[in-house]
Amino acid sequence: MADPSTYRPSPGQIPASPGVYKFRDADTRVIYVGKAKSLRPRLSSYFQDLANLHPRTRQMVTTAASVEWTVVGTEVEALQLEYSWIKEFDPRFNVKYRDDKSYPSLAVTLNEQFPRVQVMRGPKKRGVRYFGPYGHAWAIRETVDLMLRVFPVRTCSAGVFKRAEQVGRPCLLGYIGKCSAPCVGRVSPEQHRELAEDFCDFMAGRTGTYLRRLEQEMKEAAAEMEYERAGRLRDDIEALKRAMEKNAVVLSDGTDADLLAIAEDELEAAVQIFHVRGGRVRGQRGWVTDKVENVDTAGLVEHALLQLYGEETGEAVPREVLVPALPDPAEPVAQWLGERRGSAVDLRIPQRGDKRELMVTVQRNAAQALALHKTKRAADLTTRSVALQEIADALDLETAPLRIECYDISHLQGQDVVASMVVFEDGLARKSEYRRFAIKTFEGQDDVRSMHEVITRRFKHTEKPADRDEETGKPRRFAYPPQLIVVDGGEPQVAAAQRALTELGVTDVALCGLAKRLEEVWLPDEDDPVVLPRSSEGLYLLQRIRDEAHRFAITYQRQKRAKRLTAGSLDAVPGLGETRRVALLKHFGSLKRLRAATVEEICEVPGVGRRTAEAVLAALASRTSAAPAVNTATGEILEESAEGGDPATRSSDSGKPQPQPGVVSTE
Numbered sequence: 001m002a003d004p005s006t007y008r009p010s011p012g013q014i015p016a017s018p019g020v021y022k023f024r025d026a027d028t029r030v031i032y033v034g035k036a037k038s039l040r041p042r043l044s045s046y047f048q049d050l051a052n053l054h055p056r057t058r059q060m061v062t063t064a065a066s067v068e069w070t071v072v073g074t075e076v077e078a079l080q081l082e083y084s085w086i087k088e089f090d091p092r093f094n095v096k097y098r099d100d101k102s103y104p105s106l107a108v109t110l111n112e113q114f115p116r117v118q119v120m121r122g123p124k125k126r127g128v129r130y131f132g133p134y135g136h137a138w139a140i141r142e143t144v145d146l147m148l149r150v151f152p153v154r155t156c157s158a159g160v161f162k163r164a165e166q167v168g169r170p171c172l173l174g175y176i177g178k179c180s181a182p183c184v185g186r187v188s189p190e191q192h193r194e195l196a197e198d199f200c201d202f203m204a205g206r207t208g209t210y211l212r213r214l215e216q217e218m219k220e221a222a223a224e225m226e227y228e229r230a231g232r233l234r235d236d237i238e239a240l241k242r243a244m245e246k247n248a249v250v251l252s253d254g255t256d257a258d259l260l261a262i263a264e265d266e267l268e269a270a271v272q273i274f275h276v277r278g279g280r281v282r283g284q285r286g287w288v289t290d291k292v293e294n295v296d297t298a299g300l301v302e303h304a305l306l307q308l309y310g311e312e313t314g315e316a317v318p319r320e321v322l323v324p325a326l327p328d329p330a331e332p333v334a335q336w337l338g339e340r341r342g343s344a345v346d347l348r349i350p351q352r353g354d355k356r357e358l359m360v361t362v363q364r365n366a367a368q369a370l371a372l373h374k375t376k377r378a379a380d381l382t383t384r385s386v387a388l389q390e391i392a393d394a395l396d397l398e399t400a401p402l403r404i405e406c407y408d409i410s411h412l413q414g415q416d417v418v419a420s421m422v423v424f425e426d427g428l429a430r431k432s433e434y435r436r437f438a439i440k441t442f443e444g445q446d447d448v449r450s451m452h453e454v455i456t457r458r459f460k461h462t463e464k465p466a467d468r469d470e471e472t473g474k475p476r477r478f479a480y481p482p483q484l485i486v487v488d489g490g491e492p493q494v495a496a497a498q499r500a501l502t503e504l505g506v507t508d509v510a511l512c513g514l515a516k517r518l519e520e521v522w523l524p525d526e527d528d529p530v531v532l533p534r535s536s537e538g539l540y541l542l543q544r545i546r547d548e549a550h551r552f553a554i555t556y557q558r559q560k561r562a563k564r565l566t567a568g569s570l571d572a573v574p575g576l577g578e579t580r581r582v583a584l585l586k587h588f589g590s591l592k593r594l595r596a597a598t599v600e601e602i603c604e605v606p607g608v609g610r611r612t613a614e615a616v617l618a619a620l621a622s623r624t625s626a627a628p629a630v631n632t633a634t635g636e637i638l639e640e641s642a643e644g645g646d647p648a649t650r651s652s653d654s655g656k657p658q659p660q661p662g663v664v665s666t667e
Contacts, residue, residue: 004061008047014040019071020081022089023064027480030089032060032293035078037329039069054294060093075332076339083306093293095269095303105132105283106140108153108200113189114161114182115196117144117153124311131203132275132283146239148178150210151199154192155179202240204277204315211240255279257320259350259359260308262300263366267291270370271304274362277318286366288373302327309340317341322350322359383537384427390538391484394521394530397510401484402426406545407454407497408488410553414445416560419454420553423482424545436556448496451487455500459509481509488546490515490529491522498524514546573612573619580607584616595620 019039023032036042046053046061053061072078086094107120111127119137124130132140144155154161156171156179164170164183174181182192202210214237221230259274268290275283287304295303301323309317317340327333330347337345350356388400404424411417423433437457439450459481485501487493494513501509512530513522519539520529532539570581570591587605588594594602594616602613 004047004050004064007064007066009043009067011040011044014043014069015071016040017071018073018075018078019069020078020085021067021069022085022091023060023093024066024068025063026065028066029480030085030091031063032091032093033082033085033089035075035082037075037078039071043067043069056093056291056294060293063093075329076335079306079332079336083310086306087310095289095291095293095295095300104137104140105130106144106203107131108196110193110196110200114154114192117148117155117196117199129200130316131200131277133285145178147199147202148173149239150214150236151195151202152178152180153196153199154182156183203282211237214240255320256315256318257322257355258308258318259322259355259362260301260304261324261359261362261366262297262304263363263370264291264297264300265370268370268374269300270366270373271300272362272366272369273304273308274358274365275318276358284365286369288369296325298325298328301325302333305333305337309337313340314342317345319343320346320348322348322355324349324359324363384541387537387541388427390532390536391541394532394538395484395510395512395523397484399483401482401510403480403482404484404486404545405458405482406486406488406549407451407458408546408549408553409439409447409450409454410550410557411445412557412561414443416557416564417443417445417450418553418557418560419450420549420556421454421458422545422549422552424541424548427541429548434552436552438560447489448492451489451493452496452500455485455497456504459501459504459506481506484510484512486542486545486549487511487513488516488549489513490520494522494524514542519543570616570619573615575612576616580605580612583607591620 016038018035018037020033020035021039021043022030025031034042046057046067050058050062070081072081085091104119104121107118108129108131109116109118109127110129111125119140120128120130148155152173155173156164160171161183164174164181168184170179170181170184170186173179174184174186180187180192180195182189187195198210214233218230218233218237221227221233255276256278257276259276261272263270263272268288270286270288272286273284274281275285291300305321305323305327317337319341321337326347326349334345334347337347350359385400388402391397392400402425406422406424407419409417409419417439419437419439421435421437423430425433435458437454439453441453442449485497487497490513494511497511497513501507501511511524514520515522515529518531519534520531521539521542522529532542570576570584573581583605584594584602585591588597597617599610599613599617602608602616603610608616
């Protein structure tokens, strides 16, 4: 535990200006980011008597080892910088909302020549128009199916679209009138884009215009006795109305607003957002977070707004944002939202009427989400705490190992030897911290030497200043040491890892190995293993970590093996990229014809000069086989593939490597 007085800046050093500050721990990790209207009183409040601080604030200042700040011109700039730093450094003591699931959205890919309507999840892409998010993907597909009668926009994948172009025949949706079939030229790119933009306008809430237009066209068709066309228009109107009915009217027509509600207790908080467009609820989402800092409802609202709209621009930010409590102060947040939207945004608390009633509904959803989350997580939180404590007790550690790194070696009969490093923090996988290694110092099968190399390479970076950015101090590779290292293996692997740590002078990291045969835990310099009970939560956590390291190592090893097996004769030609390699094979048809060509004939291929042509012939001559290639599964004599690979490493039908009889994987 650090003493805050050891890094407390003198009062004269801290400016009385708006700014953003960072607390760093002993490893220079940013553990907290905050902003202030005036830095001097805010930072001074952290260095008072520890007994007067909130327990979470006390834990933060005693974990920190330094504090630094950046002065900005306005509170809006402070808000923007705070959001950027929280996103960049992911501080452990800042409130961070994370989706409890990946909500689907309805997306229109306006960045393509022929825009496509589809269901999308994950981060938003530039040039794509999004609607939602929605609670269920099937709800999106039902709505789209109804609207395709009126707006027959393309919904097929790129592969299906390209295939239809090649054969000159549309898919089933093109025949039944639910796609305008731009793949076969039934409509021009401009006409199809107009359809897609009309679809977007309707989804954005501008529904009255299209319904009135269709009703007028239906009446005109009936007056001209075009009853079949009038009937189709009538069905189109009914389809649009059914699609609109799926989103109940909750506010007056034309209202665009987001309603945000928060339910909280001393430890956790849940936030729910209803997205209302055109007076209808178009989407809903929710997050749950641990309250790792001392923050009230207004602070939670501010954090939620930053993370909800930090990546949004334009109409994705609504004209109204209704919240249960206003940030303090509210003006910078409202101004920041207006800059994101491009026009004024009304940030307020609803007091009466329909909006107040809807806010009560959103609040009720937040309370239910928090209750459900606590029901799901209570056992999980308890189990992980028990598991970490059992590991600490079994290995005689002073504290529970909050960061555990596990290493595994994988190879195929000594070829493509690789290693993996997986990281678990607080008993949960931290996949952004995973690393993988290709063994470089030797060739062949030797797990002990491999483990020594990997541990050496990993811990060489923990104390090297060059591995930190000079301006931010952020690690460039992996500079944070764990509390516990787990190696996949028994006594030899543990001894190799311990030798590497000793050579590097690392003495403050615990080490153990988990052997697969009896699942016993091996410690350095111990003749007998530690045997945990089969029902032990600590053993179960170690097994999960070991299995994850094994999976990650095997994945990398298979990638390297596949790359090696599918490498072609032309891959090693210096200066010959993918484009010219494809051009050569397309021009000659196969490697056999390319090998028989002269330098002058190769130079006829666009982009290939004489020096490259000579290098190609030299590479092919060095890999000429003395005997024809044979498919070991069928006995068939194979001619070299036109895709650029050697016949011995390619399948005759699928392009995948053929299995070799008698080879047993040691993965």
